[in-house]
């Protein structure tokens with residue numbers, strides 16, 4: 001039988017989708033596959049632009065949510081269930097914590113970084129899984145993270161430390177939910193061309209006294225495939241984990257990084 005994503009009319013929630021980056025790219029691909037999609041973001045204006053852009057592609061709705069606020073996350077899940085009637089695939093994409101080296105981070109930075117990168121994915125997983133269990137949905141949860149949780153990157157100490165918890169979340173929840181038919185996986189994305197990269201490159205250019213273009217070229221030299229991923233390239237792997245194409249995969253953290261990771265295991 002030819003392989004298809006089976007996502008026609010699937011009910012999909014994607015967070016961090018209002019900035020034209022990884023979440024937006026994922027939401028577009030789900031729409032192209034015929035899914036019914038709720039896109040969410042902290043930035044209401046950005047979300048409106050994405051909704052305008054996506055309306056011709058299919059059924060898409062927007063819900064504003066700050067992933068560091070419990071009330072917002074509760075509202076996002078209940079609104080999505082009200083609009084779509086349930087959730088088949090949940091894709092977690094968050095914003096980025098403050099950049100900087102370890103010794104520049106203070107107590108409040110760890111509190112904020114931890115709330116965004118550790119508490120928020122765990123709480124969203126809890127609320128979404130609760131809905132799937134209640135309705136008997138054999139759903140899929142996909143958590144984007146970063147290749148930096150396998151090989152820490154200089155100058156993003158908060159991310160290197162706090163994001164590692166997503167690995168534990170995926171492994172723990174996958175085992176708990178597999179007997180109920182719910183799969184939980186993650187993505188270790190490498191460099192993806194988005195506004196986040198412009199921010200990182202501009203920070204590096206100031207620190208090193210080089211141009212932004214040079215900072216980007218220096219990163220691309222380190223990638224065996226020679227270029228950063230497009231959001232479309234990353235979205236294809238998110239579709240794989242967020243659909244029945246990966247039906248026997250759970251608890252996996254899939255590197256999608258153009259070969260940049262060197263470590264084994």
Ligand SMILES: NC(=O)c1ccc[n+]([C@@H]2O[C@H](COP(=O)([O-])OP(=O)(O)OC[C@H]3O[C@@H](n4cnc5c(N)ncnc54)[C@H](O)[C@@H]3O)[C@@H](O)[C@H]2O)c1
Pocket residue numbers: 015016017018019020021022023040041042043046065066067068093094095096097116144145146147189190191192193194195196197
């Ligand atoms: N782009 C890369 O190369 C890369 C590589 C590894 C990891 N990442 C990580 O992947 C995630 C997405 O990256 P991106 O490049 O798409 O970033 P982006 O900045 O382009 O998009 C992030 C989106 O999240 C939203 N957001 C920020 N804080 C939020 C909050 N508290 N609640 C809800 N939404 C919020 C922003 O408004 C934005 O629309 C980030 O956590 C980033 O650190 C990115």
